[in-house]
Amino acid sequence: MSSEHFFLLLEVLKQAGLQGTARSSTTRLARVLHCSQQTVSRQLRELEARSLLLRRASPLGVELSLSPQGQRLLQGVYTELCQSLQASGNPCTLSGTVETGLMEGAYYLSLPPYQRQLREKLGFPPFKGTLNLHVNETDLHAFLAQAKPLHVEGFQSEERSFGGLKAYRVLVNGKIPAALIHPDRTTHKNVAEVIAEKKLRDQLGLKDGDRVSLTLQEESHA
Structure with missing residues (x-):
């Protein structure tokens, strides 16, 4: 997974929480991630195709949530970071x-x-x-x-x-x-x-x- 995909997943986590749903838009996501709206749209499709993200069109934009697989991926990254920091003497x-x-x-x-x-x-x-x-x-x-x-x-x-x-x-x-x-x-x-x-x-x-x-x-x- 590319760093761009990871940061988009991370932004969905920030907005929706681990098991919640966020109402957003590609325009807003593009502004937060400092990229084009077209790039965000493409990355959302790719993450959905990899079963890491769930999305649904809404009158106000798009509803986004992490799939169970996406949740596990981010939790795994968090755990590895914590273990590395702990091994470095940081509790x-x-x-x-x-x-x-x-x-x-x-x-x-x-x-x-x-x-x-x-x-x-x-x-x-x-x-x-x-x-x-x-x-x-x-x-x-x-x-x-x-x-x-x-x-x-x-x-x-x-x-x-x-x-x-x-x-x-x-x-x-x-x-x-x-x-x-x-x-x-x-x-x-x-x-x-x-x-x-x-x-x-x-x-x-x-x-x-x-x-x-x-x-x-x-x-x-x-």
Whole structure:
């Protein structure tokens, strides 16, 4: 794939997100990419022919989204970049914005089977609640791809079944040991849930909208 094709795919990612759809036009894309409208039209056709892009004409121009194959390609590039930077001594980090959750984390972390396994695997009893961070979905996928997860098994109660989850050791803002937990079944694709021994909001004086960074701990690197 040429560099021109790559930067066009990257622009679609910026406008549409990993799994969304963007309404744009060849004129706008040409202006952003500093090329002619005819060049953009040709490249869109070529990317569509290679099953990297989905497009549909609309009254306002064109609707664009990444195909599953295009998503995987960009995620692969991101992962390789992260691995190269990590090998050069630059730790892989994930940044997000603090947001208020639905208190689901507090409920699940209060369940003894989860509590017991997390305490055994992480070495500390987690506070019964999560710090929720709104993150970029692509960044989250790439971040998790760099780490070795700790597996927490699901279980069955009398009323229902509870799914498993993966825990990744991280440092919050470079100093507080914690874990990013990622349920095996989740609909929150752009939320990172972080647990620690004590309530992170209180430890760091955080409020909604504050920026927080997560860094993989050394033993968590894949």
